Amino acid sequence: MPAHVKQKIAGWGGWPRVECAVFRPEKRRGIADVLANGEQPHYIARGLGRSYGDVAVNPGGGVINTTRLNRMIAFDENAGVLECEAGVSLEEILETFVPRGWFLPVTPGTKFVTVGGAIANDVHGKNHHIDGTFGEHVDRITLLTPTGSIITCSPKQNEDVFWATVGGIGLTGIILTATIRLQRITSAYIKVDYRQCTNLDALLAAIRETDDKYKYSVAWVDCIAKGAKLGRSVLMSGDHVAANELPSQYGHALSIPHKSKKNVPFNLPGFLLNPLSIGAFNKLFYAVHPSKQGQITDYDKYFYPLDAIHNWNRGYGKNGFAQYQATFPHDGVEGLVKLLEKLSASGRASFLAVLKRMGPGSKGLLSHPIDGWTLTLDIPVKDGIVQFLNESDELVAQYNGRLYTAKDSCTRPEVFAAMYPRIKEFKAIKAKLDPAGKLSSRLARRCGIVEGPVEP
Numbered sequence: 001m002p003a004h005v006k007q008k009i010a011g012w013g014g015w016p017r018v019e020c021a022v023f024r025p026e027k028r029r030g031i032a033d034v035l036a037n038g039e040q041p042h043y044i045a046r047g048l049g050r051s052y053g054d055v056a057v058n059p060g061g062g063v064i065n066t067t068r069l070n071r072m073i074a075f076d077e078n079a080g081v082l083e084c085e086a087g088v089s090l091e092e093i094l095e096t097f098v099p100r101g102w103f104l105p106v107t108p109g110t111k112f113v114t115v116g117g118a119i120a121n122d123v124h125g126k127n128h129h130i131d132g133t134f135g136e137h138v139d140r141i142t143l144l145t146p147t148g149s150i151i152t153c154s155p156k157q158n159e160d161v162f163w164a165t166v167g168g169i170g171l172t173g174i175i176l177t178a179t180i181r182l183q184r185i186t187s188a189y190i191k192v193d194y195r196q197c198t199n200l201d202a203l204l205a206a207i208r209e210t211d212d213k214y215k216y217s218v219a220w221v222d223c224i225a226k227g228a229k230l231g232r233s234v235l236m237s238g239d240h241v242a243a244n245e246l247p248s249q250y251g252h253a254l255s256i257p258h259k260s261k262k263n264v265p266f267n268l269p270g271f272l273l274n275p276l277s278i279g280a281f282n283k284l285f286y287a288v289h290p291s292k293q294g295q296i297t298d299y300d301k302y303f304y305p306l307d308a309i310h311n312w313n314r315g316y317g318k319n320g321f322a323q324y325q326a327t328f329p330h331d332g333v334e335g336l337v338k339l340l341e342k343l344s345a346s347g348r349a350s351f352l353a354v355l356k357r358m359g360p361g362s363k364g365l366l367s368h369p370i371d372g373w374t375l376t377l378d379i380p381v382k383d384g385i386v387q388f389l390n391e392s393d394e395l396v397a398q399y400n401g402r403l404y405t406a407k408d409s410c411t412r413p414e415v416f417a418a419m420y421p422r423i424k425e426f427k428a429i430k431a432k433l434d435p436a437g438k439l440s441s442r443l444a445r446r447c448g449i450v451e452g453p454v455e456p
């Protein structure tokens with residue numbers, strides 16, 4: 001049997017933490033060996049474990065860590081097309097290609113994500129309203145199916161497999177390699193306009209008015225504020241700076257200063273994050289971000305502020321936290337308001353709350369984004385959290401919204417099916433690729449995407 005360790009693992013939120021048999025093959029053929037000879041009832045791939053909930057954990061089964069598959073295979077310098085193994089991280093791509101004038105087409109709020117993880121969750125970034133999801137910039141995938149065959153799929157070849165795999169949360173096969181299109185840049189800097197908004201109405205109006213003028217846009221929201229101040233926020237909109245616009249004090253346009261990273265060495269006591277401390281942080285954040293235009297910042301600070309602190313998730317204490325991302329269609333703003341009111345009244349303060357306007361969704365059958373508004377919250381795990389999240393799910397479903405698999409830890413099957421109406425098409429393709437049901441995860445069983453008990 002291929003080498004493995006029995007280990008308790010969790011997503012980035014630290015909750016739920018469950019025992020799995022973790023394999024870490026070094027080569028692509030090692031993955032096929034695990035699937036054939038690993039002696040586990042089922043398996044799920046795992047990248048850098050930056051999904052918050054249980055999408056990359058598999059109690060009672062195997063987890064295939066893909067981070068050793070981190071080889072770059074080919075790069076077309078003229079077109080910016082990169083072929084690489086699925087375990088290559090976005091950080092590695094940035095370090096290699098920013099100095100050569102290329103940037104990721106889409107990036108989430110952390111660079112510690114693998115290409116396989118970015119495809120399997122069809123991740124989005126601050127430019128979703130302009131450029132869509134990560135999967136929409138993928139030209140080709142090679143997929144190892146659970147039966148041991150390798151399929152090449154793309155938007156033109158085996159199209160059904162491609163769009164089931166983009167956003168398919170690892171359930172169609174193990175992505176071995178991917179070919180992605182990078183975007184040209186002439187500097188590593190972003191020009192940001194900040195705009196303070198006194199409440200949610202003002203924020204939505206500002207986004208509607210300005211979003212199309214910027215490539216990137218996202219708002220930080222103070223979700224402790226109540227009443228007339230509900231949704232008090234700072235909208236941050238940005239564009240790449242052209243090299244010839246960059247003031248000379250920044251030095252070489254395609255390199256950024258090296259930063260030393262801070263670390264949270266152990267779980268902090270959970271009580272440190274309470275409504276009082278979070279309220280104080282929120283007031284400070286608002287105060288230190290007055291409306292101002294044309295602030296130049298490097299890409300690392302703009303896109304990845306949390307990456308500056310290693311293990312920042314330990315700040316929530318040993319119980320961990322749930323991240324909750326709900327997306328409402330444009331006519332579901334009332335649902336968004338009710339969700340913010342529910343959170344603000346609950347005493348379950350969220351340290352981080354961001355709101356963004358999303359553009360149209362991708363063709364991924366289980367891909368999350370829909371045209372509308374997305375709100376992301378961090379909620380510390382304490383008594384009653386499952387009930388609180390389940391009630392929130394029903395509220396989101398009532399307004400035809402949906403939750404994001406990369407962040408989810410509680411959604412029930414009937415709610416998931418209502419939120420993802422293409423689940424039947426997905427199941428049909430999965431049944432063809434995986435007739436013995438070898439690929440599964442806690443989330444897949446919990447949400448009723450595959451059969452089986454949630455815990456062993």
Ligand SMILES: Cc1cc2nc3c(=O)[nH]c(=O)nc-3n(C[C@H](O)[C@H](O)[C@H](O)COP(=O)(O)OP(=O)(O)OC[C@H]3O[C@@H](n4cnc5c(N)ncnc54)[C@H](O)[C@@H]3O)c2cc1C
Nearest residue numbers: 047048049050051108109114116117120123124169170175
């Ligand atoms: C600080 C922070 C900010 C974030 N911001 C955003 C954001 O702005 N937008 C956004 O969309 N997401 C965001 N995320 C979530 C993150 O981008 C996704 O969860 C991403 O999928 C994590 O990638 P990973 O490599 O860690 O994969 P994991 O979390 O390890 O796995 C994620 C999924 O990918 C599958 N998978 C991984 N590798 C493969 C493979 N080779 N083949 C098949 N399936 C595979 C797994 O089975 C699982 O279903 C954020 C996360 C953090 C921690």
